Amino acid sequence: MGPAAPEPAPACPPGDACRGGEWMTASLMYHDLVDPGGWDASGFPGPSAASYKFEWDEYERQLRALSGTGLRFPRVDALDGEDDDACLLTFDDGGCSAVEAARRLEQHGMVGHFLVTGERIGTPGFLGAADVRALAASGHVIGSHSHTHPPDISRLDARALAAEWESSVSRLSQILGHAVDVASVPGGFHSTLVARSAARAGIRHLFTSEPTTSVARIDGCRIHGRYALQRGATPELVAALAVGRGGARARQWLLWNLKKPAKRFVGPAYRWARRRAFGGA
Numbered sequence: 001m002g003p004a005a006p007e008p009a010p011a012c013p014p015g016d017a018c019r020g021g022e023w024m025t026a027s028l029m030y031h032d033l034v035d036p037g038g039w040d041a042s043g044f045p046g047p048s049a050a051s052y053k054f055e056w057d058e059y060e061r062q063l064r065a066l067s068g069t070g071l072r073f074p075r076v077d078a079l080d081g082e083d084d085d086a087c088l089l090t091f092d093d094g095g096c097s098a099v100e101a102a103r104r105l106e107q108h109g110m111v112g113h114f115l116v117t118g119e120r121i122g123t124p125g126f127l128g129a130a131d132v133r134a135l136a137a138s139g140h141v142i143g144s145h146s147h148t149h150p151p152d153i154s155r156l157d158a159r160a161l162a163a164e165w166e167s168s169v170s171r172l173s174q175i176l177g178h179a180v181d182v183a184s185v186p187g188g189f190h191s192t193l194v195a196r197s198a199a200r201a202g203i204r205h206l207f208t209s210e211p212t213t214s215v216a217r218i219d220g221c222r223i224h225g226r227y228a229l230q231r232g233a234t235p236e237l238v239a240a241l242a243v244g245r246g247g248a249r250a251r252q253w254l255l256w257n258l259k260k261p262a263k264r265f266v267g268p269a270y271r272w273a274r275r276r277a278f279g280g281a
């Protein structure tokens with residue numbers, strides 16, 4: 001069955017995240033994949049991080065459902081703006097399950113974008129430098145997910161913000177031997193200043209957690225929203241988010257924007273609760 005007609009994108013949320021959308025491309029946000037019950041085996045530990053992890057057999061069923069949509073799953077730097085039939089698959093944090101996650105993508109002819117937390121490279125539960133090189137050599141995209149994964153990157157001052165992007169891009173470029181120009185914003189704390197700082201560090205494609213297909217541009221950097229995949233997401237829901245079917249995108253947009261005021265305005269209490277639950281991830 002070919003892709004269904006995409007549902008209309010919901011109106012852009014107020015604020016800057018979606019301003020000036022010129023492309024429409026769906027992106028999905030994965031994190032880690034684990035064996036049953038092994039929630040802390042890959043990526044950041046703790047229950048909040050675990051709510052974004054899937055067991056391997058669920059992931060396999062989701063990949064089969066995605067494969068059945070008729071969409072393409074290319075590299076972001078291969079898009080040309082006329083990509084109604086494309087969906088980008090992203091994996092945040094740089095957990096060690098990325099190696100096997102990528103192998104399974106390859107079996108389905110799909111490409112992944114692996115966004116790596118710079119200072120975690122080579123630490124327990126995360127990718128090593130050789131893994132990062134091997135993923136890139138297999139045709140996947142390697143990008144930055146900041147250097148330290150701060151609790152709220154949008155609240156850093158300009159110097160600290162620049163250091164987050166520059167340190168991680170520099171570390172990844174050294175490992176890979178070529179420039180790194182793709183990144184994702186940790187924790188969903190996107191802002192115009194976060195994007196401007198990423199652009200100054202050479203980022204040309206920045207993935208946020210805003211649930212939108214609208215791709216905006218800030219200082220020459222394309223800003224791609226993403227649909228988050230959380231534990232309990234069925235293969236049908238994952239495929240519906242990729243294709244734009246049955247109101248799945250609109251529901252995620254509504255939930256995200258209902259939650260957003262709590263994130264922004266309850267700020268310190270939210271971050272305290274998040275750190276306690278999430279251990280800084």
Ligand SMILES: [Zn+2]
Pocket residue numbers: 092093145149186187281
């Ligand atoms: Zn993250």
